Amino acid sequence: MEIRESGMPEIERWESFFDPYAILLTFGLSTRDKIIIDFGCGYGTFSIAAAEISLGDVYAFDNNEVFLAECRKRAAEKGLEKVHCIHRDFVKEGVGMQPNSADFVMLFNILHADNPIDILLEAHRVLAPGGRAAVIHWNYDPLTPRGPSMDIRPKPEQCQIWMKEAGFEFVTPKFDFPPYHYGLLGQKKKKII
Numbered sequence: 001m002e003i004r005e006s007g008m009p010e011i012e013r014w015e016s017f018f019d020p021y022a023i024l025l026t027f028g029l030s031t032r033d034k035i036i037i038d039f040g041c042g043y044g045t046f047s048i049a050a051a052e053i054s055l056g057d058v059y060a061f062d063n064n065e066v067f068l069a070e071c072r073k074r075a076a077e078k079g080l081e082k083v084h085c086i087h088r089d090f091v092k093e094g095v096g097m098q099p100n101s102a103d104f105v106m107l108f109n110i111l112h113a114d115n116p117i118d119i120l121l122e123a124h125r126v127l128a129p130g131g132r133a134a135v136i137h138w139n140y141d142p143l144t145p146r147g148p149s150m151d152i153r154p155k156p157e158q159c160q161i162w163m164k165e166a167g168f169e170f171v172t173p174k175f176d177f178p179p180y181h182y183g184l185l186g187q188k189k190k191k192i193i
């Protein structure tokens with residue numbers, strides 16, 4: 001099931017809108033993160049950057065083979081065998097990974113879906129205790145050059161509420177990723193030993 005309005009411009013234009021390395025470093029992605037999941041990887045913009053920063057395994061899911069082919073090609077060109085590009089509809093089927101298995105999940109430019117809480121619940125399920133889910137989305141501003149229409153574009157406060165509803169114990173205040181994006185980071189509760 002396609003997320004509504006998930007069309008993308010060509011790659012150069014898409015990647016002029018943000019700096020994936022700076023965003024992931026701001027979220028604290030590091031070599032401690034071994035298993036990373038990208039929900040709706042598109043061209044692999046963030047999957048590739050995450051693999052380069054973390055040196056971990058990145059599971060990049062998308063239901064569009066055209067985008068996946070680009071992600072695969074870029075991973076191969078960079079010798080990043082730890083980027084696994086997987087064709088899957090995570091809205092219908094989830095990501096199919098073990099519960100409590102991932103360190104870091106990326107939900108980038110996808111929470112305008114009509115079922116954002118289900119997607120967040122799946123992210124929460126696969127994260128290990130203490131694991132983090134990073135969200136970015138287009139600013140709630142009709143002047144951004146792209147982004148979903150305003151009637152379905154989520155505000156950061158709305159995403160924070162959804163993240164808490166999905167079970168994330170801690171959710172940060174909004175990060176600004178100028179010129180067009182904001183970000184949030186949620187953490188799954190740590191196990192009490």
Ligand SMILES: C[S@@+](CC[C@H](N)C(=O)[O-])C[C@H]1O[C@@H](n2cnc3c(N)ncnc32)[C@H](O)[C@@H]1O
Nearest residue numbers: 001002003040041042062063064089090091108
């Ligand atoms: C707006 S793009 C964002 C791409 C990437 N996250 C980024 O920020 O560069 C949304 C992506 O989600 C994918 N997508 C939409 N619905 C999906 C679904 N149900 N299952 C898997 N991928 C989906 C689209 O094919 C598209 O590549």
